Amino acid sequence: MTPRQIIKKSIMSFLFIFTVLFLSACWDRQEVNDLALIMATGFDKKANNHIELSVLVFIPKGGGSQQTLGISSSGEDSNVLVRSAEGITIADAMAKLQEKLPRMIFWGHSEVFIFGEALAKDGIRDHVDFIMRHPQLRERGHIFVSKQKAKDILSLFPPLERDLSEVLNELVKHRAGMNVTTKEFSQWLISDSGDCALPWIKILSPEKGKDQKQTIAYIKGTAIFNKDKMVGLIDDSVTRGVLWLRNDIRLAIITIHPPHTKGYISINLTQADTKLLPKIENGKWKITLQSESNSDIIQNTTKLDVSNPEVGNMIEKQVDQVIEKRVKLALNQVQKDMKADVFGFGEAFHRKYPKIWNKEGKRWDEIFPNVEVSFKIKSKIRRQGMSS
Incomplete structure (x- = not known):
């Protein structure tokens, strides 16, 4: 081996060792077992202009046949749960919600955002701004306005799909009504007119003899917004x-x-x-x-x-x-x-x-x-x- 080759090999070895010193490894890893996976999020107006933040949390099942277990007809063995917290802002409510869950909240799977009618009439610009700014919340998540409280919508037990978020995601794929993502809605707010429209959802009456929660929410028209405040409703x-x-x-x-x-x-x-x-x-x-x-x-x-x-x-x-x-x-x-x-x-x-x-x-x-x-x-x- 020539002296030049020896020098070149020594330099390469030094660079390799120097690079290894700066590798971060897995010091900031987060295990799935330590996370509370949020599938859908709801926002409702409370007294004193407070915000109630409700979330649909996915519950991982164990191995075997239970891994694909859904919601039973009686509402038992559910693979989701609903938790809520109240605050003066969404960020404040989010911090209080974390106190009620033993796992770290992970928002990356939340593809559905539901605003209650009362909150929509007051204006939702600030709340959409929070969704767009948060690093985990998806800008491709779909936004809805509900006739009933968003918390009540999330608490339903759909008879066919895994949970309410799956129901609404499938409905918007049909393109039968308005289909608006968080990003699209925020772009409407800064457009020349600033006026917007969002799909309007309500609870479908359950079949006779069934529990009141054994049903789904479905799209039934469109909520019209003048700037960021809901001003009216149109049918299908x-x-x-x-x-x-x-x-x-x-x-x-x-x-x-x-x-x-x-x-x-x-x-x-x-x-x-x-x-x-x-x-x-x-x-x-x-x-x-x-x-x-x-x-x-x-x-x-x-x-x-x-x-x-x-x-x-x-x-x-x-x-x-x-x-x-x-x-x-x-x-x-x-x-x-x-x-x-x-x-x-x-x-x-x-x-x-x-x-x-x-x-x-x-x-x-x-x-x-x-x-x-x-x-x-x-x-x-x-x-x-x-x-x-």
């Missing part, structure tokens, strides 16, 4: 109109009654694309909803031949009318009555007319209720089903 049909305007419609079944015949025709939406086309003309703010969609016929109880081009055109026009009607319902309730821009009109005008927006954007709360909306809707029936 009006929510569909909001989704069309926001280009968020993913699932829709439309049933029409063709004229001069008995029966109904139902179509299933397969694809939709919506654009907002803003225009300022002679001082008037206008916007056009341009929508194109493709659908399949899934049921025909009439005697009409849907393969006939004339019948197909008639069905498509009726579908256009149904979509326009749903959008107008949303505009009447949300734009005219609640004056909340959850459609994204402000962003559309800002993008196209940045100079005008910089001058007039401060008056958006006055301008928005008077924006004229027109429609260019085109529906296309792609398939008539397997039978003629």
Whole structure:
């Protein structure tokens, strides 16, 4: 071995030993057995403006058959429990909640955040800000507003899923209603309008003879927020109109009654694309909803031949009318009555007319209720089903 190789090998050995000295090893490890895994979180308003923080804690089961054990029909052998604490802020309540649990709270699995109606009407900006700032809380967690107390929602025993968080996560995957994450909601709050919308949930009545808690919470409409305060509620049909305007419609079944015949025709939406086309003309703010969609016929109880081009055109026009009607319902309730821009009109005008927006954007709360909306809707029936 040459002297140069010896020197090189010595330097490499020194660097290796020097690096080992700075390895952190496992001094700060946290064992799963020492953690309380939070699956869902609820926030309720209490007296004296205090906040009640409720959590759904997962209970790991032992080996064998119990490892996959769920909730029994009687509510026993549950693999989750609910704990609550009250404080002047969420952080204060969180500290008091830790005192009630023998394990260190771990928030990394919490994908569901539920706000009670009373708290939502007071404003939730500060609470969402806490969720976004906390290093463990997920910004992709879904937010809901509940008619009943959030604590009561978390205490339900779903008959099919493991716990309530699983139920709500599955429901939002269907895309039948609003689907809003913490990050998306915080982005709405700092948008041009600052208005928001969240899925509204309520407890489904249990089957006759069952315990009151042996049921689920389900999405039943949308809570509308002016800035960060809840100002109203819209039902499922009006929510569909909001989704069309926001280009968020993913699932829709439309049933029409063709004229001069008995029966109904139902179509299933397969694809939709919506654009907002803003225009300022002679001082008037206008916007056009341009929508194109493709659908399949899934049921025909009439005697009409849907393969006939004339019948197909008639069905498509009726579908256009149904979509326009749903959008107008949303505009009447949300734009005219609640004056909340959850459609994204402000962003559309800002993008196209940045100079005008910089001058007039401060008056958006006055301008928005008077924006004229027109429609260019085109529906296309792609398939008539397997039978003629």
